[in-house]
Amino acid sequence: MAAGITGRHGETTQHARLKQLAFVWAQTHGFSACAMEVNLPRCRYRADVAGYRSVPKQIGSTAVFECKQALCDLRRDNCHSETARLRLEAIYNRREVLEARLRTHYPNLHNGDSLFPEFDSENFSTIGHRGYARLTRELAALQTRLYDCTKFEKLVRYRCANLFFIVLPEQLFCESEVPVGWGALVESN
Known part of the structure; x- marks a missing residue:
């Protein structure tokens, strides 16, 4: 077994602690x-730790504890969706402008996959345009981040508990x- 990994679910010793x-x-x-x-x-x-505290004659409190041992692990779950969505929209608009300009300069990019030429799709990746490739990569990364990396925000929005803590x-x-x-x-040590 790798150093620092315990037998349970591939969890590190630090995360278990x-x-x-x-x-x-x-x-x-x-x-x-x-x-x-x-x-x-x-x-x-799934929460690393969850707890319930009863309060006499009232509704109790629930808490979710998420343990993070590395900065990359913390940032992976901590995407602010509104900021990412605005950035995604800006990149999408930039890609639209770039594609319109590439259509003008490269009219031969049509795939011929439609009955009518005006509805043909273009394959912009064939020309090797670095700016377009960068925009496409950033667009894919933001879409993935928006879907997969909003755990903290979703737990609050879904009201999974009353209290939320990162450890x-x-x-x-x-x-x-x-x-x-x-x-x-x-x-603290």
Whole structure:
């Protein structure tokens, strides 16, 4: 087995330690019902730790704890969809302008896949235009990011809990990286 990887689900030792710390923190702060690796309602995600704290004669509180051991792992789930959507729209508009100009300069790019020539599609990748290739890559990356990398935002929007916390090692904590609507629990040595 690779160094630092435990036998359970390919989880690293540091991630398992962060989960254990979140579990203990939740219990010491009144979350009497806690569990690890909890499937969340109304979404496709699983929480590293989830807890429930009852309040007499009131609705209790639920909390979701997400443990992040690396900055790339944190950023992967922390896409702000509105910003990404605006950037996606700008890139899409830029691609439309570039394609219109390429059609003018390269009229022979038609695939001939339609009965009427005005409805033929063009294959812009055949000319090797670096700017067009870069725009296409960035467009694909943003579409993927918008679909796959909005976990923190979706958990809040889907109301999977009342409280949300990310659990981080001390060297990873940066206040600007904390998602909107989330608190941060920082491991101290």
